[in-house]
Amino acid sequence: KIAGPGGDMQWCFSQVKGAIDDDVAEADIISTVEFNHTGELLATGDKGGRVVIFQQEIENKNQPQFRSEYNVYSTFQSHEPEFDYLKSLEIEEKINKIRWLPQKNAAQFLLSTNDKTIKLWKISERDKRPEGYNLKEEDGRYKDPNTITSLRVPVLKPMDLMVEASPRRVFANAHTYHINSVSVNSDNETYLSADDLRINLWHLEITDRSFNIVDIKPANMEELTEVITAAEFHPHQCNTFVYSSSKGTIRLCDMRVSALCDKHSKLFEEPEDPSNRSFFSEIISSISDVKFSHNGRYMMTRDYLSVKIWDLNMETRPVETYQVHEYLRSKLCSLYENDCIFDKFECCWNGNDSVVMTGSYNNFFRMFDRGHRRDVTLEASRENSKPMQVLKPRKVCTGGKRKKDEISVDSLDFNKKILHTAWHPQDNIIAVATTNNLYIFQDKVN
Amino acid sequence: MEVNIEARRILAVSISKLYASRTQRGGLRLHRSLLLSLVMRSARDIYHSSRESEVLSGAQSAPEEPMDTSSSPGEQTRLPEPQPEPQPVLNSTETAPGEPDNTEDGCDSEIIEDKENLSPAKQSRKRRGKASAAPDFLPSKRARLEPGEERYEVPLGSCRAGESLTTLSLNRVIPAF
Numbered sequence: 272k273i274a275g276p277g278g279d280m281q282w283c284f285s286q287v288k289g290a291i292d293d294d295v296a297e298a299d300i301i302s303t304v305e306f307n308h309t310g311e312l313l314a315t316g317d318k319g320g321r322v323v324i325f326q327q328e329i330e331n332k333n334q335p336q337f338r339s340e341y342n343v344y345s346t347f348q349s350h351e352p353e354f355d356y357l358k359s360l361e362i363e364e365k366i367n368k369i370r371w372l373p374q375k376n377a378a379q380f381l382l383s384t385n386d387k388t389i390k391l392w393k394i395s396e397r398d399k400r401p402e403g404y405n406l407k408e409e410d411g412r413y414k415d416p417n418t419i420t421s422l423r424v425p426v427l428k429p430m431d432l433m434v435e436a437s438p439r440r441v442f443a444n445a446h447t448y449h450i451n452s453v454s455v456n457s458d459n460e461t462y463l464s465a466d467d468l469r470i471n472l473w474h475l476e477i478t479d480r481s482f483n484i485v486d487i488k489p490a491n492m493e494e495l496t497e498v499i500t501a502a503e504f505h506p507h508q509c510n511t512f513v514y515s516s517s518k519g520t521i522r523l524c525d526m527r528v529s530a531l532c533d534k535h536s537k538l539f540e541e542p543e544d545p546s547n548r549s550f551f552s553e554i555i556s557s558i559s560d561v562k563f564s565h566n567g568r569y570m571m572t573r574d575y576l577s578v579k580i581w582d583l584n585m586e587t588r589p590v591e592t593y594q595v596h597e598y599l600r601s602k603l604c605s606l607y608e609n610d611c612i613f614d615k616f617e618c619c620w621n622g623n624d625s626v627v628m629t630g631s632y633n634n635f636f637r638m639f640d641r642g643h644r645r646d647v648t649l650e651a652s653r654e655n656s657k658p659m660q661v662l663k664p665r666k667v668c669t670g671g672k673r674k675k676d677e678i679s680v681d682s683l684d685f686n687k688k689i690l691h692t693a694w695h696p697q698d699n700i701i702a703v704a705t706t707n708n709l710y711i712f713q714d715k716v717n
Numbered sequence: 718m719e720v721n722i723e724a725r726r727i728l729a730v731s732i733s734k735l736y737a738s739r740t741q742r743g744g745l746r747l748h749r750s751l752l753l754s755l756v757m758r759s760a761r762d763i764y765h766s767s768r769e770s771e772v773l774s775g776a777q778s779a780p781e782e783p784m785d786t787s788s789s790p791g792e793q794t795r796l797p798e799p800q801p802e803p804q805p806v807l808n809s810t811e812t813a814p815g816e817p818d819n820t821e822d823g824c825d826s827e828i829i830e831d832k833e834n835l836s837p838a839k840q841s842r843k844r845r846g847k848a849s850a851a852p853d854f855l856p857s858k859r860a861r862l863e864p865g866e867e868r869y870e871v872p873l874g875s876c877r878a879g880e881s882l883t884t885l886s887l888n889r890v891i892p893a894f
Contacts, residue, residue: 363743386743448747467747498748517748550727550763553755557748604723607756608730613749 280626280640280699281715282662284655286340288325289708291653301704303691307371307379310695313341313702314381315709316366320350322383322436324394325709338700338713345394347436350385362387368453370462372475380439382462386449389464391440391475397433401425445471445481452502458509465502470514472526484532485514485524500615501561508567515572519543519556521581539570539581541588551603551612559615564624565696571627573618576600578629578639593639593646596631598669598680611685621694630689633678634705635665651689651703651710661715721771724764731757 290299298319305314313325326344353362363386372380378395405423407413448466455462463484464471470485485502489495497518505511510526522535543552555575563570569590572579576597579589595616599606606612611632618629630636631648639646648665655662668677691704699714731753738745738753 358744360744361742365743449743495747495751498751500748517751550724550756550759553759554752557752604727607727610734613752 280638282649282701282712283715284657284660284662284710285338285700285713286711287653287656287708288323288341288343288711295707299707301691301707301709302365302367303369304693304702304704304709305369305371305381306693306695306702307381308373308696310697310700312344312371312379313693313711314369314371315702315704316349316369316383317707318363318365320348320352320364320366320385322347322349322366322369322381322392338698341711345434345436347392349383349390349392349438350388353387367450370453370455372455373459375459382453382455384450384453384464387443387446389442389450389453389473390438391442392436393439394434394436397435398430399427400430402428440475440478442473442478442481445473448498451500454502454504454512456504456509457507461509463502463504463512465499465514467498470499470502470512470532482530484526484530486531486533500558503561503563503570506563506565506567513561513563513570515558515561517557518553519558519574521558521561521570521572523583537583537586539586539589541579547600549603551607554607554612555603560617562618562620564620565622566624569624571618571620573616573629575612575614575616578618578627580627580641591641593627593637595629595637596667598667602680606685609685611688614688614690616689617691619692619694621699622697626694628692628694628701630692630703632685632688633683634687634689635667636689636692636703649712651705651708651712653708656710659715662712720763721767724760724767727760728757728764731760 289301290296298317298321300318301315302318303314303316306312307314311327313327315323315325317323322345323343324345325341327341328339349366350364352364354360355362365385366383367386368382368384370382372382372391374380378393381392381394383390383392403423403425405414405419405421442464446464446466446469448468450464450466452465453462460476461472461474464473464481465485468486468488469483471481472484473481485499487497487499497516497520500515500517502512502514505513511523512526513521513523515521519540521539523537523539524532525536526532528534528536543556558572558574560573561570568583570581570583572581572589573595576599577595578593580591580593582590603612616630618627620627625642626638626640628636628638634651635648636651637646637648648667649662650665663676666674666677667683668674668679673679687705689703689705693702695701701712703710703712735750735753735757738749
């Protein structure tokens with residue numbers, strides 16, 4: 272349910288999760304956000320290697336204007352820091368990506384990855400406990416068999432809900448470089464993991480081997496000109512995946528063509544605008560995220576200044592380009608010096624592929640309504656966090672007189688960046704991660 | 718020239734970032750290192766073509782920079798070529814291939830270019846007298862800032878006088894992996 276004809280979506284504050292403290296603990300920095308396939312569960316990963324899963328409560332029938340709230344469902348330590356003794360390198364525990372598996376039974380499964388190791392986690396509920404053992408003592412020790420004269424079958428009794436997360440598979444030692452993406456295949460049996468130079472295909476059940484399907488490492492590393500920045504499987508075609516590069520290109524590969532997909536089936540590339548050439552042209556054309564639309568006909572890429580929508584049938588240029596924060600183009604040198612130019616913004620589609628969203632600085636995030644050719648800038652801040660408070664559109668003043676309520680480019684806080692956003696697959700609920708807080712917004716239900 | 722100063726400043730900033738990334742948790746990031754090297758290469762190329770146009774327009778150029786007088790832009794911007802030297806990149810920058818190397822190897826561009834292609838046996842591995850972590854070519858003075866620009870905090874000792882930018886082979890950033 273998107274806005275009615277001519278109507279704008281009005282976004283309201285729903286919840287915010289995380290510490291109010293201005294002093295951000297490094298471990299609390301959110302590094303990934305992902306809804307599951309029904310939108311009932313929302314997972315976040317952080318720099319400290321933890322995963323926190325929120326669950327949407329059953330709708331509150333007494334207050335139909337509220338959608339249900341998300342509350343903590345499970346928290347667990349997914350990855351720990353490790354040390355590679357051979358290379359004398361520390362391996363960060365930061366969770367780079369979380370991807371949910373479609374639900375097959377009562378339990379939920381997700382893949383979480385750090386720079387080197389992917390783990391499959393099973394999250395299951397336990398709300399019954401067997402009681403009445405007569406073979407064991409209260410503390411679990413087995414009784415002396417000689418004292419037992421009868422057999423009593425334990426009875427399952429209800430207990431307080433307990434949510435358990437257990438690592439079911441650990442997929443390790445397959446990546447020399449840093450993992451940037453994982454993507455579950457539509458066949459529900461395989462998934463890919465991508466690092467800077469290689470993409471591997473795994474079977475979810477098999478941890479001791481994976482197939483290398485893309486390898487762009489040159490024979491001589493000094494000839495290296497580009498790296499893989501993101502990869503994703505097509506939502507319906509289990510033989511198709513795409514990967515983006517630091518040069519701003521996207522390659523679509525068909526696994527039926529050959530075992531090693533070094534030769535792409537399609538190459539998506541837009542010629543560079545020569546008038547925009549600068550020292551930093553190469554950096555800002557590096558693609559930080561690629562996402563297929565839900566219908567599988569389009570894909571979206573995010574580079575430093577823009578979001579581009581590509582029709583899979585047209586390789587020569589994107590069908591739509593949206594400027595996220597073009598006013599930063601004249602500030603690239605400063606952004607290079609303060610490292611912001613290396614920030615990797617993600618992007619996401621709404622459920623019916625009509626709107627796309629991505630983050631920016633100053634805790635701003637942007638939405639582009641493809642059909643209505645409209646865009647809006649909103650802000651995630653504690654100041655706008657009264658229950659159901661409608662978010663006011665924000666505007667950045669790019670020059671000339673600053674109007675009231677506008678903010679000038681030089682006043683933007685570049686330490687407040689929104690890199691990770693997610694959109695509920697079926698509803699107008701969005702999760703927006705600031706540095707260490709998770710904001711949940713929903714559109715106003717009429 | 719504005720562009721010249723800008724190019725040198727960007728180079729200085731880039732080198733600092735490269736050194737800082739050595740101590741980063743999680744190890745050197747290939748993507749970031751690649752982007753840094755691309756910026757450095759652009760800055761180096763622009764620095765050289767701006768120096769050349771200075772020379773061509775009759776401006777004085779320092780004797781320690783033979784590169785400028787004889788080589789063409791085409792040679793400067795040539796694509797990466799195989800480097801037979803097995804030296805890890807960071808050690809090679811630490812040996813500060815600055816002025817002394819240039820005079821040792823001769824004053825014309827051919828030899829300077831060949832310096833990049835020297836076999837390990839010929840390449841001098843001797844550490845320079847001033848045991849500094851940074852190459853000589855970085856500007857000694859802090860660059861003039863544009864209005865509104867922030868000064869980037871550069872580690873002490875890494876900005877030193879230097880002339881020859883080409884002796885830093887940017888391609889060798891990558892083999893650290």
